[in-house]
Amino acid sequence: MTQYTPLHATHVAAGARMVDFAGWDMPVNYGSQIEEHHAVRRDAGMFDVSHMLALDLEGPDARNFLRGLIANDVAKLLEPGKALYSCMLNPQGGVIDDLIVYYLSDTFFRVVVNAGTADKDVAWIRTRMEATETRSTLAARRDLAMIAIQGPNARTKVWAAIPGSEPVSTGLKPFQGAFYGETFIARTGYTGEDGFEITLPAGQAAATWEALAAAGVQACGLGARDTLRLEAGMPLYGNDMDEEVSPLDAGLAWTVDMKDLTREFVGRAALLANGTHRQSLGLILEDKGVLRAHQKVFTALGEGETTSGTFSPTLEKSIALARLPLGVTPGDAVEVEIRGRRLKARVVKTPFARNGQALV
Amino acid sequence: MNIPAELRYTASHEWIRIEADGTLTVGITDHAQEALGDVVFLELPEAGRLVAREEAIAVIESVKAASDIYAPVAGEILEANQAAVDAPEAVNADAYATWLFKIKPTDATGVDGLLSAADYQASIG
Numbered sequence: 257m258t259q260y261t262p263l264h265a266t267h268v269a270a271g272a273r274m275v276d277f278a279g280w281d282m283p284v285n286y287g288s289q290i291e292e293h294h295a296v297r298r299d300a301g302m303f304d305v306s307h308m309l310a311l312d313l314e315g316p317d318a319r320n321f322l323r324g325l326i327a328n329d330v331a332k333l334l335e336p337g338k339a340l341y342s343c344m345l346n347p348q349g350g351v352i353d354d355l356i357v358y359y360l361s362d363t364f365f366r367v368v369v370n371a372g373t374a375d376k377d378v379a380w381i382r383t384r385m386e387a388t389e390t391r392s393t394l395a396a397r398r399d400l401a402m403i404a405i406q407g408p409n410a411r412t413k414v415w416a417a418i419p420g421s422e423p424v425s426t427g428l429k430p431f432q433g434a435f436y437g438e439t440f441i442a443r444t445g446y447t448g449e450d451g452f453e454i455t456l457p458a459g460q461a462a463a464t465w466e467a468l469a470a471a472g473v474q475a476c477g478l479g480a481r482d483t484l485r486l487e488a489g490m491p492l493y494g495n496d497m498d499e500e501v502s503p504l505d506a507g508l509a510w511t512v513d514m515k516d517l518t519r520e521f522v523g524r525a526a527l528l529a530n531g532t533h534r535q536s537l538g539l540i541l542e543d544k545g546v547l548r549a550h551q552k553v554f555t556a557l558g559e560g561e562t563t564s565g566t567f568s569p570t571l572e573k574s575i576a577l578a579r580l581p582l583g584v585t586p587g588d589a590v591e592v593e594i595r596g597r598r599l600k601a602r603v604v605k606t607p608f609a610r611n612g613q614a615l616v
Numbered sequence: 617m618n619i620p621a622e623l624r625y626t627a628s629h630e631w632i633r634i635e636a637d638g639t640l641t642v643g644i645t646d647h648a649q650e651a652l653g654d655v656v657f658l659e660l661p662e663a664g665r666l667v668a669r670e671e672a673i674a675v676i677e678s679v680k681a682a683s684d685i686y687a688p689v690a691g692e693i694l695e696a697n698q699a700a701v702d703a704p705e706a707v708n709a710d711a712y713a714t715w716l717f718k719i720k721p722t723d724a725t726g727v728d729g730l731l732s733a734a735d736y737q738a739s740i741g
Binding site for chain 1: 650651653654656657659675677679680681682708
């Protein structure tokens with residue numbers, strides 16, 4: 257059954273091209289995906305991300321429960337409002353989902369998970385809650401909407417559009433958020449630009465969106481969201497990692513915290529036993545064409561595979577994330593098979609672009 | 617929806633102009649370019665290639681995805697539009713002014729199966 261965000265009617269009224277995304281009827285663009293992409297790199301754009309799910313975990317042992325649930329360590333969250341990116345692993349060390357967890361108080365954490373995985377995430381977390389006999393409770397907040405406003409001018413435009421937002425958010429550091437009233441405003445995103453993600457009651461979403469549009473924030477669809485995150489070198493669940501892939505092989509070792517030897521999070525033993533066999537690096541296509549997911553990559557050290565690919569509006573070239581043999585290094589020349597032909601590509605470090613600048 | 621009455625169409629979203637000499641000029645419809653989004657790459661057939669009706673002979677890539685373009689009739693490719701290859705965004709700007717290839721039908725009756733503007737409109741709802 258198709259699901260709709262609180263902003264669905266707003267998108268349709270604006271003439272957005274709507275597509276199915278993980279069971280949600282979502283805007284892919286409002287005209288030109290490339291123009292929306294540039295708006296975020298150069299000015300400010302906004303995305304309806306209400307299809308993602310906020311989960312509120314509350315209770316006296318919430319922190320301990322999360323320390324066992326996810327691969328990154330929430331023990332390092334000390335300042336209220338601070339956010340942490342992490343994978344949630346299965347016992348085999350595969351990625352059930354990637355998520356952001358916000359530390360709101362010692363007894364209150366908010367976890368934001370992907371739309372397409374939300375149901376299985378909730379089921380898994382509840383299974384873990386029973387297994388660990390936690391005294392915490394979990395609430396799925398489908399009563400909330402989420403709007404991401406991103407770009408070099410995103411913060412000032414938010415302050416102009418949303419009364420009361422400036423005093424609470426002006427001092428926020430990257431990856432930190434704060435409540436004002438029922439609204440949570442965090443300096444996070446998925447584009448490689450500065451900006452905010454605002455979580456607010458569903459009933460206020462349309463008016464807030466309109467106010468942001470009036471302040472000159474470009475409405476952007478999921479199309480631009482994908483090209484922006486790929487330029488920023490950020491992985492997409494289901495493409496760049498999934499339950500069959502270890503975060504160590506997906507370029508996400510930096511999110512796996514092994515420092516506390518006594519912390520027995522799910523998947524830890526499997527990661528230690530299996531080690532690292534692959535790495536994630538960027539590719540830039542030097543011949544003409546467009547890289548896509550699941551194309552074969554031929555390197556001097558064996559075969560690899562693209563996991564995400566697209567045309568980069570900032571570089572005006574095709575780029576990809578690829579899972580490659582260990583030992584392949586940035587600068588290496590490789591070939592990618594596209595429709596039976598081998599095209600030339602170059603291995604690069606990610607991100608490809610960030611803060612309005614091409615980096616490769 | 618922009619569907620010029622003087623052109624013919626396929627259910628796979630190609631438009632076809634029947635020229636005075638019986639050759640065909642082919643592009644993709646406005647409906648198709650809108651569904652694809654920003655076009656960034658075209659791979660067109662070489663002149664002289666013999667193609668079958670409904671054979672996938674060209675590829676159009678938008679930022680979003682790659683799609684095949686099909687031969688509307690059996691015939692020989694006469695020419696591909698290099699200007700479109702060099703500036704693929706022209707397909708978005710004006711899908712009917714941006715032809716992709718010209719084809720000489722093997723058989724003059726090959727065009728009989730093509731859709732009229734009204735039929736194409738009906739096929740896309």
